[in-house]
Amino acid sequence: MYEIVLQNLLSPYVLFFLLGIMAALFKSDLKFPNGLSEALSIYLLMAIGIKGGIELSHYALGTVMKPILGTLFLGVFIPVLSLIVLRFMKMDLKNAIGLAATYGSVSIVTYGATISFLGKNGVDYEGFMNVLIVLLESPAIFVSLFLLRLLQKAPDNQRIATHRLGFAAGIYSSMNGLFDKEVIKESLFGKSVLLLLGSLLIGWFVGQDAVSTVKPLFIDLYGSILILFLLNMGLIVGQRLPEVKKHGWKILLFGICMPIVGGTLGVFVGKMVGLSLGGATLMGVLAGSSSYIAAPAALKSSVPEANPSIYLGLSLGVTFPFNLIIGIPLYFAIAQLLQ
Template identity: 25%
Template sequence: MSDFLELFIKQIQSPTLGFLIGGIVVASFGSQLAIPDAIYKFITFFLLLKIGLSAGIAIRNSNLSEILLPALAAVLIGILIVLIAQYTLGKMPGIKFTDAIATGGLFGAVSGSTLAAVLPQLESAGIKYEAWSAALYPFMDIPALVTAIVVASVYTGRKSADTSEKVEIWPIIKDSLQSSAVTAMLLGVGLGILTRPERVYEGFFDPLFRGFLSILMIIMGMEAAQRMNELRKVAQWFAIYAFISPLLHGFIAFGVGLIIHKITGFSIGGAVVLAVIAASSSDISGPPTLRAGIPTANPSAYIGASTAIGTPVAIAIGIPLFIGLAQYMLAQ
């Protein structure tokens, strides 16, 4: 509990949540601060292109023959996490469907900091894992975010359509995949796989990413301030979901990892990595993608649930839990 509280305080002070809260505060005091729309669009494109580039580079540098089955599992788990949110959080009284789906998308996406935290702990515990297992993150991250955007778009399309007419699902899915958010991200993935953009990535995209993300968080915070009333009666559902879901997602992924272990010899340590990326929730790739892809969702709902509660649960409880399970299985 003390570890959880320490991480909770650190997450409250993290740049992602800190700048979001800053935007909420200035908007609440009636500030006239405004970010020009053209600047917002450029920042969003930059962030999503960088996210795609990092994913594409990671995929290109991995051993695709060994990674194939774990990668497929990561894709399916990322999609499943969004669907779990749809049929759990999305069914809670008073919860807006788009808020639930955006939250599911953020929890299906992957936290780089949580992934970075588990690897040295596996090494300290003497548990072997595949060197390429960290490259599983884009296979879970991107499908979860795209699924969230598509599900939200289908729901919005059905709500806006005349109920007497048959709703065509494929055009809605096609529009979602062709949206600026998904297109920018997939463009980055393609360039990362097919070209060698490391020099421009390391010299331009990577150094500027966190600065631009901070500006976007201020914009999202200002928007969230205008919609705080939406959360006052339903915040407890987001808190409950954010505490339980990381462990649920991690157990699902750990179980799938063990099945792959039996089939292909995938290591127990690799199963832990898969579990931890499933338990994590994104504070980097998710917010800009969901802001662009599901603009009707309330940022204070999905970012607050993920950053304030989900990440501390994944790091303070999830990592020791799954490493402990791995040690128990290896001792048998």
């Protein structure tokens, strides 16, 4: 385990990420233009999506059904578990919902770094794993927002209706609030989901014929561009770290323990649905990572009262570096033990 962590720590991906954090902490004038940062994000989303689509074209639907069901289970269970833990920690409902949605969703860059980690160690994985990223992006957001509508105090007229008609009326009222067009738009048609799903469908439709076209940009250059993106992420994390400190040690502990719990559960689910060593590791990363693109975008419009410095600061400032340095080799070691 120590050797795996050390090997991961000394990889160029992690070292450039740490360089970015150092630059931010020491107030360096190093910064990425906004346009370049956005372009790198779009590139990674498209690269992972289109590679997943090409690989998916090689599989029958029956082969991927169990992993899909396992992923949907994680997308529902993890935000519910996160909310229970956070409410036990006495966090207010709106911020607890923000963290539940963030930690139930997935970090596309952590997933990409894991692919590079597996490749460096010569470990294969199922090509359809990229499909599961898309499936895990939205369910946690919908589940968290549904729980918010269900738990927050309703207006008097809704409470009277709920009292008269029973629990079903409360559920109906919650569902009514959940399927707001803005919630649906941000959850399903936000940048990350749209690019991932669209690229995946294009890769799946074109299949192996697309390889010669996409290989020079989206496959050969993937590792190098990921390094640039992680350097920029290091700068952002270094700027967010002071915000996380303001919220006390309990929230810091959550940002480390929740990925371990979710990642371990993800590895177990991966093995139960028949995934290989690499596939189970990736399932662990999907379950143990936290979103800083799709979920925050949805929360911004759906739960404006939630504090971004908590859910975004914790995701970027604590969980992302923890997973990048320790989490990935940890989930890999757990998957090895289950082999």
